[in-house]
C-alpha cells in the first residue's frame with residue numbers, strides 16, 4: 001500500500017491535470033464561438049428584412065424598433081431579453097409567435113431577413129454570407145451597440161451650430177461650427193437632443209447660401225443653429241438654409 005505522503009502529491013497532480021484540461025477546453029470554446037458581431041448576415045439580407053419588417057412588424061414595434069404596443073427590439077430591452085442567449089432564441093420567438101396572432105405566417109427566409117435587419121439596427125455590421133437557420137444555435141447574441149452615424153454626403157440634410165460671421169462681398173459665414181450631423185427625417189421636436197447646442201464650438205466653416213432671407217445683420221456674432229442641405233465644393237462647404245435659429249447672443 002502506498003503511504004499517505006506519496007498518495008497526496010499524486011492526487012494533487014491528477015486534479016491539476018483535470019482542471020487544466022477543462023479550463024483549456026472552455027477557453028477554446030469561447031475563442032471559437034461566434035457572436036452577432038462577427039458579420040453573420042449580409043447587407044442585402046438586412047435590406048430585404050427592412051421592407052418585411054416595416055410591412056409586418058413596424059406597426060407594433062415602430063420602424064426604428066423603439067417599441068409601441070410591442071416592446072422595443074433594441075437597447076436595454078433587447079439586451080435584457082436576448083443578450084447571452086443564442087440567436088436561435090430570438091429567431092424562434094419571432095418565427096413562431098410574430099406577427100402577433102399570425103405567428104409562423106411569413107416563412108423561414110423572411111424571418112431570417114428580419115433577424116438580419118434587427119441585428120443591423122442594433123449596430124452589428126453585416127458580412128458577406130447570408131444568415132441561415134442551421135447556424136443560429138452556434139451564434140451568441142450580444143447587447144446592442146450604438147449604430148455608427150450615417151456618413152454626411154454631398155446634398156445631405158444636416159444640422160450644425162456655429163457663429164454667424166460677415167464674409168467678403170456681402171456673404172455670410174457660419175464659423176467655429178460643429179461638424180455637420182445628418183438629420184434623420186422626420187426631425188425630432190427636441191433638436192437639442194441631436195445637436196449639442198451648449199457644446200463648445202467646432203472648427204468648421206460654412207458659407208450660408210441664402211442667409212439674406214433671415215435678416216442676418218441682426219445676428220452677427222451670435223451663436224446660431226442651422227439646418228439645411230450641405231453642398232461640398234473643393235474649396236468650401238455651403239449650406240442651403242431651411243432652419244436658422246439663434247441660440248445665444250454671443251459666440252465664443
Ligand code: HEC
Nearest residue numbers: 056057060069070071072077081093094097098099100114
Ligand atoms: C399586433 C402587434 C404586433 C405585431 C404586428 C408584431 N409584434 Fe412583436 N410583439 C408584440 C407584443 C404585444 C409583444 C410582447 C408579448 C410577446 O412577447 O408575445 C411582442 C414581442 C415581440 C418580441 C419579443 C421582444 C421582447 O423583448 O420580449 C419580438 C422579438 C418581436 N415581438 C418581434 C416581432 C417581429 C419581428 C414582428 C414582425 C414579423 C412582430 N414582432 C410583429 C406585438 C406585435
